Amino acid sequence: MDKIRASLLKKSVASKIERRGKIISLSCLALIILVVFLIFYFVASRGLATFFQNHINLWSFLSGIQWNPGTLGTNGQPAVGALPMIVGSFLITICSALLATPFAIGTAVFMTEISPRRGARILRPVTELLVGIPSVVYGFIGLQVVVPFVRNTFGGSGYGILSGTFVLFVMILPTVTSMSADALNAVPRYYREASLALGATRWQTIYKVVLRAAIPGMLTAVVFGMARAFGEALAVQMVIGNATLLPHNLVSPASTLTSILTMGIGNTVMGSLQNNALWSLAMILLLMSLFFNLVIRYIGRKGKLNNER
Amino acid sequence: MQNENMETTQRNIMHFDPKAHEIALSTEDLRVFYGQSEAISEGDLQFERYKISSLIGPSGSGKSTFLRSLNRMNDRIATVKGKIMYRGLDINSDEVDVYEMRRHIGMVFQRPNPFAKSIYENIAFALRQRGLNDKHKLDEIVETSLRQAAMWDQVKDDLNKSALALSGGQQQRLCIARAIAVKPDILLLDEPASALDPVSTSQVEDTLLELKQNYTIIIVTHNMQQASRISDYTAFFNLGKVLEYAETGDIFTNPKVDLTNDYISGNFG
Amino acid sequence: MNAKRADKLATGILYAVAALVVIILVALLGYILVQGVPEISWHFLTSPALAFEAGGGIGIQLFNSFYLLILALVISLPISLGAGIYLNEYASKNTITGLIRTTIEILSSLPSVVVGLFGYLFFVVQFKLGFSILSGAFALTVFNLPILTRSIEEALANIPDSQREAGYALGLSRWETVTKIVVPAALPSIITGVVLSAGRIFGEAAALIYTAGQSAPALDFSNWNPFDISSPLSPLRPAETLAVHIWKINSEGIMPDAKAVSAGASAVLIIAVLLFNFLARWLGKRLYKHLTAE
Numbered sequence: 001m002d003k004i005r006a007s008l009l010k011k012s013v014a015s016k017i018e019r020r021g022k023i024i025s026l027s028c029l030a031l032i033i034l035v036v037f038l039i040f041y042f043v044a045s046r047g048l049a050t051f052f053q054n055h056i057n058l059w060s061f062l063s064g065i066q067w068n069p070g071t072l073g074t075n076g077q078p079a080v081g082a083l084p085m086i087v088g089s090f091l092i093t094i095c096s097a098l099l100a101t102p103f104a105i106g107t108a109v110f111m112t113e114i115s116p117r118r119g120a121r122i123l124r125p126v127t128e129l130l131v132g133i134p135s136v137v138y139g140f141i142g143l144q145v146v147v148p149f150v151r152n153t154f155g156g157s158g159y160g161i162l163s164g165t166f167v168l169f170v171m172i173l174p175t176v177t178s179m180s181a182d183a184l185n186a187v188p189r190y191y192r193e194a195s196l197a198l199g200a201t202r203w204q205t206i207y208k209v210v211l212r213a214a215i216p217g218m219l220t221a222v223v224f225g226m227a228r229a230f231g232e233a234l235a236v237q238m239v240i241g242n243a244t245l246l247p248h249n250l251v252s253p254a255s256t257l258t259s260i261l262t263m264g265i266g267n268t269v270m271g272s273l274q275n276n277a278l279w280s281l282a283m284i285l286l287l288m289s290l291f292f293n294l295v296i297r298y299i300g301r302k303g304k305l306n307n308e309r
Numbered sequence: 310m311q312n313e314n315m316e317t318t319q320r321n322i323m324h325f326d327p328k329a330h331e332i333a334l335s336t337e338d339l340r341v342f343y344g345q346s347e348a349i350s351e352g353d354l355q356f357e358r359y360k361i362s363s364l365i366g367p368s369g370s371g372k373s374t375f376l377r378s379l380n381r382m383n384d385r386i387a388t389v390k391g392k393i394m395y396r397g398l399d400i401n402s403d404e405v406d407v408y409e410m411r412r413h414i415g416m417v418f419q420r421p422n423p424f425a426k427s428i429y430e431n432i433a434f435a436l437r438q439r440g441l442n443d444k445h446k447l448d449e450i451v452e453t454s455l456r457q458a459a460m461w462d463q464v465k466d467d468l469n470k471s472a473l474a475l476s477g478g479q480q481q482r483l484c485i486a487r488a489i490a491v492k493p494d495i496l497l498l499d500e501p502a503s504a505l506d507p508v509s510t511s512q513v514e515d516t517l518l519e520l521k522q523n524y525t526i527i528i529v530t531h532n533m534q535q536a537s538r539i540s541d542y543t544a545f546f547n548l549g550k551v552l553e554y555a556e557t558g559d560i561f562t563n564p565k566v567d568l569t570n571d572y573i574s575g576n577f578g
Numbered sequence: 579m580n581a582k583r584a585d586k587l588a589t590g591i592l593y594a595v596a597a598l599v600v601i602i603l604v605a606l607l608g609y610i611l612v613q614g615v616p617e618i619s620w621h622f623l624t625s626p627a628l629a630f631e632a633g634g635g636i637g638i639q640l641f642n643s644f645y646l647l648i649l650a651l652v653i654s655l656p657i658s659l660g661a662g663i664y665l666n667e668y669a670s671k672n673t674i675t676g677l678i679r680t681t682i683e684i685l686s687s688l689p690s691v692v693v694g695l696f697g698y699l700f701f702v703v704q705f706k707l708g709f710s711i712l713s714g715a716f717a718l719t720v721f722n723l724p725i726l727t728r729s730i731e732e733a734l735a736n737i738p739d740s741q742r743e744a745g746y747a748l749g750l751s752r753w754e755t756v757t758k759i760v761v762p763a764a765l766p767s768i769i770t771g772v773v774l775s776a777g778r779i780f781g782e783a784a785a786l787i788y789t790a791g792q793s794a795p796a797l798d799f800s801n802w803n804p805f806d807i808s809s810p811l812s813p814l815r816p817a818e819t820l821a822v823h824i825w826k827i828n829s830e831g832i833m834p835d836a837k838a839v840s841a842g843a844s845a846v847l848i849i850a851v852l853l854f855n856f857l858a859r860w861l862g863k864r865l866y867k868h869l870t871a872e
């Protein structure tokens with residue numbers, strides 16, 4: 001009797017271990033996927049209740065400017081107009097991105113093209129470190145430094161869109177900078193060499209060749225920063241004033257989706273309209289986060305196509 | 310033309326008389342595909358027990374692909390068609406346990422690939438994984454394997470050192486020691502000496518000649534001298550086909566196929 | 579304007595921008611450290627907080643932060659390891675795998691406040707865990723899973739296939755090869771990833787205010803029975819962390835020395851994050867050396 005032949009026909013210990021291992025690791029992955037679906041399910045089931053149970057009109061929710069869900073608004077309907085928060089969220093996101101982008105890209109160009117040595121030795125570690133600073137710390141500094149500064153310079157209480165913008169600017173700056181630097185570093189060396197060899201100056205090379213080649217990567221960095229700004233809760237909540245009014249100017253107290261959520265969830269009763277309306281805000285946040293994700297994907301795919309051409 | 314080629318191919322591939330020779334491993338109509346492209350289109354070889362068979366041929370001719378199919382190293386990379394018979398079983402069939410099969414058909418690779426573990430652990434690890442925990446036994450196997458791979462004297466005092474700190478040649482011999490430690494039946498080697506200096510190469514060759522007493526060895530090599538020095542049989546590969554397979558002496562002195570002649574005399578291409 | 583002048587000008591502007599950014603970032607760090615470090619003392623680090631009078635510490639919050647961090651890592655590490663292994667070693671390159679990767683990416687880009695709100699709905703309300711260490715640890719796990727999975731997957735992908743082939747050729751299963759050969763070889767970068775994610779967890783607040791809660795009841799540090807509600811180890815007690823504490827005292831504004839306490843606490847947070855950063859680099863290098871040499 002051939003012993004080896006017999007052993008070949010038996011299920012080995014290894015294949016039993018293999019089966020078990022595969023099942024274990026697949027379950028871990030499945031668990032993570034399940035969590036994502038649970039998040040969407042739970043938030044959506046609460047958030048949609050505003051419209052299906054409390055019969056709030058979707059359009060009046062998105063366009064209404066009065067937010068006081070327990071009471072009736074001037075039109076006799078419950079006052080659940082989310083427009084002030086939506087406007088607030090978009091305003092600080094766009095403003096902080098507009099402010100941060102030139103600084104971030106400038107710094108990234110400096111650390112990859114102008115002075116790579118200093119970039120690698122000082123700027124890179126500092127930015128990477130700052131990416132990790134907790135957002136409450138940004139909020140605290142905003143409260144101590146930015147709000148008084150805005151109050152003294154521009155008047156008003158100091159709380160408002162402008163302060164929120166400054167805080168988010170500093171907060172997303174490191175992220176956008178280091179991602180932009182990655183994008184610039186990914187531009188092949190020979191692009192630069194070819195351009196310089198043709199007699200272009202360094203700035204012409206940077207502007208006409210390097211920046212152009214890195215556009216998709218830098219766009220991704222900016223959108224990433226915007227996603228972070230849009231979703232940031234506590235740092236913004238601490239400096240924006242949290243008044244559910246449409247902002248008249250940049251220095252009057254305003255609010256964002258996240259700030260009203262953090263303030264409100266604990267003070268409302270589960271299942272009430274006040275509570276459901278807050279979950280609808282959370283749902284907007286969730287959808288926006290999906291949207292930013294899609295944009296980043298789209299840019300990524302476009303960038304790949306461009307490079308292949 | 311096409312027809313003639315087929316015939317010569319058939320004629321020049323040796324088949325053993327099963328009464329006189331014990332066949333350890335054989336392939337029948339082996340074809341291997343990477344996606345759509347065919348890397349092996351004709352492979353019909355028998356390997357005799359306790360002999361060294363070498364596979365030679367130009368770069369890209371499919372030697373590695375062929376060899377890696379013999380213990381299913383290509384499982385998730387390539388599609389394998391045809392039969393590979395070992396102990397009366399087709400190793401690709403569902404009834405054969407692939408992990409058990411690989412314990413009997415071991416492999417040493419072209420680039421040395423020791424684990425990021427100590428020298429001792431590199432050898433003991435797989436054994437322990439299969440339930441051998443007797444320290445005394447393990448020590449013994451580690452020592453004999455390293456001796457067989459001709460490196461015991463060099464490393465016996467450094468067994469707890471990381472294997473990655475060894476030189477390339479030492480790493481490769483460690484890999485051979487690791488492969489024979491699990492006592493395979495057949496040993497497949499893919500250009501095992503290509504990273505070694507002449508001294509280590511001849512040590513590895515001596516090792517293989519010694520191992521021949523207990524192992525069936527199939528070796529891919531680019532080194533003609535090596536093939537003629539150590540192997541009993543030689544197969545010549547070209548463009549995914551085995552063009553000639555015969556006793557090494559015959560193939561090097563009296564090749565039947567012109568291409569084989571060109572290749573071994575260095576006039577190829 | 580000729581090209582040379584434009585080049586000079588642009589370079590000058592870039593220098594200025596970079597300098598400004600460095601100044602902002604350094605000023606930020608400097609501000610926290612200058613304001614905060616003088617507040618740090620043994621008393622500050624160990625005594626409980628006082629709500630209505632000055633002179634309180636952050637002892638309980640600090641303990642809670644570490645306890646939650648450890649629990650969150652203990653829960654999320656094995657899950658991420660399993661998921662990372664599946665993605666890198668088993669998953670075939672097809673549409674489903676692509677969708678799974680997208681899903682994980684979506685999870686990692688969710689605002690942490692959304693994760694916190696989900697944690698509130700699911701763990702606090704649905705599973706009736708209340709504001710507790712457990713709810714907080716689970717929320718942090720959700721927050722940490724995608725990032726850790728990603729970094730583990732990357733660490734595994736960096737180990738060359740030749741290591742795997744060596745294992746397969748010895749008759750080891752894929753799982754044995756991965757867990758006993760590939761994971762140990764990838765350990766330096768896995769550890770770096772874990773420690774970096776620990777820094778993020780440590781400073782996270784938005785995911786915690788509605789899960790671990792915003793109160794830090796007094797603890798009896800001589801009682802280590804986890805089933806006793808006053809024990810520091812009790813998983814069912816509410817547990818305000820350091821980051822949540824900073825947010826809380828600043829938005830409430832009843833603590834008279836809220837500014838000083840926040841400054842001190844912020845400095846502690848920053849120093850912890852710095853330490854995690856250095857630790858990650860150091861450990862990674864150290865382990866790598868250990869693997870490749872002696």
Ligand SMILES: Nc1ncnc2c1ncn2[C@@H]1O[C@H](COP(=O)(O)OP(=O)(O)OP(=O)(O)O)[C@@H](O)[C@H]1O
Pocket residue numbers: 343348366367368369370371372373374375386
């Ligand atoms: N993983 C792979 N995927 C796709 N094609 C492959 C792969 N490995 C090898 N090939 C192709 O299969 C053919 C045979 O390659 P193989 O490595 O078997 O040749 P070889 O005879 O071992 O060459 P060498 O002497 O250079 O090692 C080549 O055309 C090669 O390009």
Ligand SMILES: [Mg+2]
Pocket residue numbers: 372373374499
């Ligand atoms: Mg080869």
